[in-house]
Amino acid sequence: MKREGGTGDAAEGADAVHGSTAVKKEGGPKQKRKRVTVKKEKGKKVSGLDTTAEARLVDWEAAVEGLANLHPEVTSKNVARRDELLKSCGAGSSVILDAVISTMLSQNTTDKNAHEAYRNLTEKFPTWSECLKGTREEVEGLIRVAGLAATRSERIFALLETLSAEQDSEDPSLEYLRDMSNDEVKKELGRFKGLGPKTISCVMLFGMARDEFPVDTHVLRIAKLQRWVGSGATRESAYDALNAVVPDALKMDLHCLLVKHGKVCHRCAANHKPQFPPKDGPLVCPLATTKVVDVVKMELGIGVKAEGGEGGEGGGLGKKRVKAEANVVKEEE
């Protein structure tokens, strides 16, 4: 089977991946987005999750819009990515396996190096069955630019050999995952060395168009800064918490935007030192004014305005949607 598509380039992990299936959303940054309302689930607690009450009431739409205005190239790329996913779905494609291997190569390295490693590998071996016929040393050499070449090469071979043996086929494939539920996919991919929860989540989002919100280091840091999760949250707990509250339709854009934003914004970068500081000085961070509902006020009914729906759009609570007065999140600096 001939591989489709090439590598992208923006969000970590995400970038390296290409292709996938059903795409639910369309529209670029300039188009009016469908309003997505986060439901306040009365009396229903998200138990066992490290979610602050605020996280369930964040105006995610506003967060995405603010970030998309600042980084329009990210959302444009996602539009193209979704189109590609639609086209690439189908028999004979190696989209999911491509996504798995490119995401493996993107771990612990820069996007640029991951792309170069993936390009070297796929130029030399246009199909994974051809790669299987190569030697480990050969693969190691091709992906050396991404670092940890011996480990990565061993894992890639283990994955390809396992699939090939299980499928009694020279042409290993992961397309069978498309018939599985999200939980089944996680379990299935979790069998392979080198595929942790974040990698799997990236593969599901970018290779399979599943509604996933991967949490990487940028996403975790910004989620804590925004108080979307508690300060003690881990990547794992934040992943569970945020996946439960971020609207599905916004997951891909929000993930990619946060990864990009975390590399360029002085407020949101690690130690306020962006990896790629903007030439024109610090950006005006749209997340500094992201509105969250004041939960206490809301519960006490103080300063809470009930607003009408928005032309029937967006579902959620519709006309009963309650929009509490926004509290500007104070930066904790």
Ligand SMILES: [Zn+2]
């Ligand atoms: Zn920022």
